[in-house]
Amino acid sequence: MVKIAKEKLPVLLQAWAAGAMVFVPQEREGTRVFLPWNGEGKLALGEENTLEPPKDLFFPRTETMYRYKVQGQDAEITEVPSFEDKMILVGVRSCDARSFALMDDVFLTKGYVDEFYRRRRENTRVVALACTEAAPTCFCTAFGIDPGRAEGVDVQMRPLDDGYLLEAVTEAGQELLNQAGSLLEEAGKASPPGAALPSLQVDVGGVTEKLQQMFEHPYWTEVSRKCLGCGACTYLCPTCHCFDIQSENLGNTGYKFRCWDSCMFSEYTRMAGGHNPRPSKKERLRNRFLHKLQYFPERYGKFACVGCGRCLDRCPVNVDITRVIREVKEVTL
Amino acid sequence: MAVEARVNPLVPMEGRIVKIIEETPDVKTFHVTTEKGKPFTPMPGQLAMLSLFEVGEAMFSITSQGPEHLEIAIKRVGMLTEALHEAEPGQTVGIRGPYGNGFPLDMFYGKDILFIAGGIGLAPVRSLINYCIEHREKFGHLWIIYGARSPADLCFKQDLFENWPRVENCRVDVTVDKGDEGWKGHEGFVPAFVEKLNPSPEGKVAVTCGPPIMIKFVLQSLEKLGFRDDQIVTTLEMRMKCGIGKCGRCNLGSRYVCLDGPVFTLAQLKEMPNEY
Amino acid sequence: MSRIQERMRARARELLAQGTVQMVIGWEKGTFWYLSPPVFITDAGECDRLVWDEFCANNLAKYLLDYKHTEDKIALFVKGCDARGVVRLLQDNQIEREKVYLIGIKCPGMKDGRLADALGEERRHEVPLVAKCRFCTHPEPVIFDELLGEDEGAAARDAAAAAEGRFAEVEKVEAMSPDERYTFWTSAYDRCLRCYACRNVCPACNCRECIFDRSQSGWCGKQMNRGENMFFAITRAMHVAGRCIECGECERVCPEGIPIMTLNKKIIKDLNELFGEYEAGIDLEDLPPLGRYKLDDPDEFH
Ligand SMILES: Cc1cc2nc3c(=O)[nH]c(=O)nc-3n(C[C@H](O)[C@H](O)[C@H](O)COP(=O)(O)OP(=O)(O)OC[C@H]3O[C@@H](n4cnc5c(N)ncnc54)[C@H](O)[C@@H]3O)c2cc1C
Numbered sequence: 001m002v003k004i005a006k007e008k009l010p011v012l013l014q015a016w017a018a019g020a021m022v023f024v025p026q027e028r029e030g031t032r033v034f035l036p037w038n039g040e041g042k043l044a045l046g047e048e049n050t051l052e053p054p055k056d057l058f059f060p061r062t063e064t065m066y067r068y069k070v071q072g073q074d075a076e077i078t079e080v081p082s083f084e085d086k087m088i089l090v091g092v093r094s095c096d097a098r099s100f101a102l103m104d105d106v107f108l109t110k111g112y113v114d115e116f117y118r119r120r121r122e123n124t125r126v127v128a129l130a131c132t133e134a135a136p137t138c139f140c141t142a143f144g145i146d147p148g149r150a151e152g153v154d155v156q157m158r159p160l161d162d163g164y165l166l167e168a169v170t171e172a173g174q175e176l177l178n179q180a181g182s183l184l185e186e187a188g189k190a191s192p193p194g195a196a197l198p199s200l201q202v203d204v205g206g207v208t209e210k211l212q213q214m215f216e217h218p219y220w221t222e223v224s225r226k227c228l229g230c231g232a233c234t235y236l237c238p239t240c241h242c243f244d245i246q247s248e249n250l251g252n253t254g255y256k257f258r259c260w261d262s263c264m265f266s267e268y269t270r271m272a273g274g275h276n277p278r279p280s281k282k283e284r285l286r287n288r289f290l291h292k293l294q295y296f297p298e299r300y301g302k303f304a305c306v307g308c309g310r311c312l313d314r315c316p317v318n319v320d321i322t323r324v325i326r327e328v329k330e331v332t333l
Numbered sequence: 334m335a336v337e338a339r340v341n342p343l344v345p346m347e348g349r350i351v352k353i354i355e356e357t358p359d360v361k362t363f364h365v366t367t368e369k370g371k372p373f374t375p376m377p378g379q380l381a382m383l384s385l386f387e388v389g390e391a392m393f394s395i396t397s398q399g400p401e402h403l404e405i406a407i408k409r410v411g412m413l414t415e416a417l418h419e420a421e422p423g424q425t426v427g428i429r430g431p432y433g434n435g436f437p438l439d440m441f442y443g444k445d446i447l448f449i450a451g452g453i454g455l456a457p458v459r460s461l462i463n464y465c466i467e468h469r470e471k472f473g474h475l476w477i478i479y480g481a482r483s484p485a486d487l488c489f490k491q492d493l494f495e496n497w498p499r500v501e502n503c504r505v506d507v508t509v510d511k512g513d514e515g516w517k518g519h520e521g522f523v524p525a526f527v528e529k530l531n532p533s534p535e536g537k538v539a540v541t542c543g544p545p546i547m548i549k550f551v552l553q554s555l556e557k558l559g560f561r562d563d564q565i566v567t568t569l570e571m572r573m574k575c576g577i578g579k580c581g582r583c584n585l586g587s588r589y590v591c592l593d594g595p596v597f598t599l600a601q602l603k604e605m606p607n608e609y
Numbered sequence: 610m611s612r613i614q615e616r617m618r619a620r621a622r623e624l625l626a627q628g629t630v631q632m633v634i635g636w637e638k639g640t641f642w643y644l645s646p647p648v649f650i651t652d653a654g655e656c657d658r659l660v661w662d663e664f665c666a667n668n669l670a671k672y673l674l675d676y677k678h679t680e681d682k683i684a685l686f687v688k689g690c691d692a693r694g695v696v697r698l699l700q701d702n703q704i705e706r707e708k709v710y711l712i713g714i715k716c717p718g719m720k721d722g723r724l725a726d727a728l729g730e731e732r733r734h735e736v737p738l739v740a741k742c743r744f745c746t747h748p749e750p751v752i753f754d755e756l757l758g759e760d761e762g763a764a765a766r767d768a769a770a771a772a773e774g775r776f777a778e779v780e781k782v783e784a785m786s787p788d789e790r791y792t793f794w795t796s797a798y799d800r801c802l803r804c805y806a807c808r809n810v811c812p813a814c815n816c817r818e819c820i821f822d823r824s825q826s827g828w829c830g831k832q833m834n835r836g837e838n839m840f841f842a843i844t845r846a847m848h849v850a851g852r853c854i855e856c857g858e859c860e861r862v863c864p865e866g867i868p869i870m871t872l873n874k875k876i877i878k879d880l881n882e883l884f885g886e887y888e889a890g891i892d893l894e895d896l897p898p899l900g901r902y903k904l905d906d907p908d909e910f911h
Pocket residue numbers: 271272273274380389391392393394395406407408409410411412413414415453456457569570571572573595823825826827
């Protein structure tokens with residue numbers, strides 16, 4: 001096992017940044033977000049997880065799909081941007097690492113591969129950071145996630161008092177460590193602090209089966225009363241992946257782009273002619289929870305929540321998914 | 334365009350409208366082809382994403398196909414469909430597909446088939462009717478019941494009044510909500526017409542497509558006539574963007590209508606959340 | 610506060626039991642000690658869920674729109690800002706006065722839940738006022754059918770309000786050079802997620818259908834980039850110009866901490882200078898400066 005001293009980490013990031021775009025949590029206006037490392041930012045690896053999930057690095061908020069030119073009756077696609085950059089994400093927590101696996105299920109399986117996502121995903125190495133302290137809103141262990149060890153990553157970091165233990169998990173991860181060269185030292189018998197213990201405990205056992213019988217239940221009316229119908233929960237959720245496709249015209253050229261969308265919005269399902277199968281916030285909030293806790297498990301065999309607690313942290317009216325899980329299990333059918 | 338575009342399912346092929354047929358005052362059928370010939374070869378009931386780059390993209394049923402082209406019948410309802418109705422032959426379009434499950438042909442082999450459609454809803458059903466006609470020996474009796482608001486609103490008139498009635502062992506019944514001076518046929522709504530014609534469920538499979546309100550009442554009529562849920566097939570419409578089960582918006586429970594639909598048996602529909 | 614909470618529960622119980630109202634909207638205890646989100650009570654037996662503590666910051670007025678097409682009469686607990694929200698909705702002809710029953714509470718100023726978390730429950734009394742309450746000019750309800758109890762914390766609030774100054778943040782931005790100002794606003798709105806929490810919580814944002822829910826119309830784009838974000842920011846701010854009741858909810862709910870109230874207050878300050886002092890949502894009869902028409906208007910109307 002090797003380790004790196006705290007003050008040398010920026011040097012390592014700099015070294016990695018020579019061959020790739022390095023994204024790492026940094027301070028921004030009192031919160032933490034993944035930002036490209038340019039040697040100047042203030043690293044924010046010690047505290048709670050980032051405000052925004054890192055999903056936009058694989059699935060940008062807005063992404064050009066292709067450019068076109070229109071001339072009278074003629075039109076042609078002039079360019080399909082192809083993402084060639086290499087990326088290294090440093091400081092990814094176990095919950096977010098799981099979210100990458102869930103996104104992979106959506107974008108890479110079931111008959112079609114989303115090329116835009118695939119390119120970014122395949123060009124990216126992930127360096128995880130073990131959590132030693134949980135935020136009050138964390139409940140990753142509910143989904144069998146180990147805050148001390150992330151799934152599907154290339155390197156696992158663990159914080160020490162004066163630095164980080166680094167363990168290569170994949171060959172690509174080993175290459176990253178090789179690049180670090182003399183910055184690393186033998187860890188000896190340095191033992192990292194134990195993994196965090198999330199304070200919010202929730203038992204998801206049986207919740208899918210219960211929800212399967214609850215589509216028409218009056219519970220959804222009650223739970224949605226206070227919902228504002230905003231998209232904060234979906235946009236901050238590392239597993240929400242809905243998008244819209246639209247075009248932007250500039251004279252006789254233009255481009256098709258896709259951008260994040262939210263099932264919490266009225267426009268999302270509104271059809272030509274005005275019919276909307278999810279006319280009110282009741283149906284929309286129900287869809288959000290069923291998607292996370294019933295539909296996704298039915299389709300992909302996994303919960304689409306990783307217990308990061310971002311929605312709970314930022315929801316303006318305290319719609320709390322852990323409470324929903326508990327209440328769903330308690331309501332009488 | 335580069336090879337990349339071809340393998341990226343979200344990037345359309347460049348196609349061209351080569352022929353436009355005016356079906357009704359607000360429905361036109363478009364024949365679409367590409368430089369390399371037919372864009373792809375869909376099965377009955379499958380879908381295509383058709384676009385005018387600068388306007389928009391939407392999902393349509395492929396109502397028929399020839400060796401070199403696809404046929405898509407489009408009702409004018411909004412921005413894209415409006416722009417398409419203004420297009421003339423030679424117009425470049427984007428097209429991608431084929432999408433969706435299509436009709437479950439296995440379910441129809443050797444059976445009598447009852448087709449019940451309203452308005453533009455005949456478009457997807459027509460792909461199946463034509464398939465049955467082309468493979469006539471594999472199917473039993475074909476019975477087409479179709480309705481529209483007025484005689485002018487009847488789509489595919491040539492099929493309805495010339496081609497299909499000539500097919501062996503095939504019956505066509507047409508109704509309109511309200512006739513005009515020249516109309517000698519039946520007047521009345523489709524569901525009532527179906528009940529009046531009183532088809533027996535024996536050995537039959539029923540396929541229905543049309544406006545949601547028509548489907549709702551036709552399903553009730555079929556139930557009255559004794560059709561079981563697994564004898565009834567219908568197609569669903571949801572708002573769609575990606576067409577490949579990624580963008581999330583067409584979900585009905587854990588299924589995506591673009592990928593796992595749009596064709597479902599009534600038995601399947603009853604298992605799914607009532608949210609369409 | 611606990612005395613008020615007792616009376617709150619008792620009144621809610623009476624109103625529901627007598628059938629005077631069909632629903633009571635107030636606050637309940639949330640997931641953590643520093644959260645008191647909205648609650649909707651229809652059963653007199655459930656009234657003990659109601660709480661009144663220093664975290665009842667949510668403005669409840671907007672919820673009345675959810676029930677405007679029902680026959681129900683609704684009782685709403687109103688602090689100063691909730692009451693002004695109700696005036697906003699009444700002036701905008703969104704709701705009928707007879708269908709709401711307003712129980713006023715003189716507000717001592719609410720505390721900042723997001724900061725409370727870091728301090729811990731042992732230091733509960735040290736939690737600072739939430740930004741929206743620091744410059745509140747009307748902590749006591751401006752409209753009500755009955756008033757619960759006495760003001761309990763005016764002193765603390767008055768001191769805070771005086772220290773801060775209603776337009777202090779605006780003046781800071783006004784003092785910037787144009788370039789600095791551009792950077793200030795673009796870097797703020799570059800963070801905007803376009804989640805529309807600010808719009809959805811706002812009592813002045815009461816259009817039946819918002820143009821931002823009609824992206825297909827071509828008026829606004831759905832791309833999350835600087836241009837579209839600024840278009841949203843400015844459109845939202847201008848749309849509530851003269852109608853913003855300064856409840857500060859938009860800024861409080863924003864997950865990205867964008868200083869939305871600085872923008873709203875800049876417009877209020879300008880309106881005051883242009884059309885004379887005006888505070889929205891105080892007096893039912895006093896229409897917003899941009900929402901009234903006078904025959905003797907000093908400006909010609911072309
Ligand atoms: C599986 C499936 C199969 C389908 N098959 C067919 C088919 O075979 N044939 C067919 O015709 N259709 C079919 N459809 C329906 C077709 O997809 C829709 O009619 C199409 O999406 C309409 O697109 P549009 O851009 O013309 O309408 P839109 O412009 O998207 O919307 C139409 C509605 O939006 C409103 N609107 C339009 N413009 C504006 C504006 N500027 N501002 C505000 N509101 C506006 C109008 O009120 C109108 O009613 C199918 C749909 C699905 C899902």
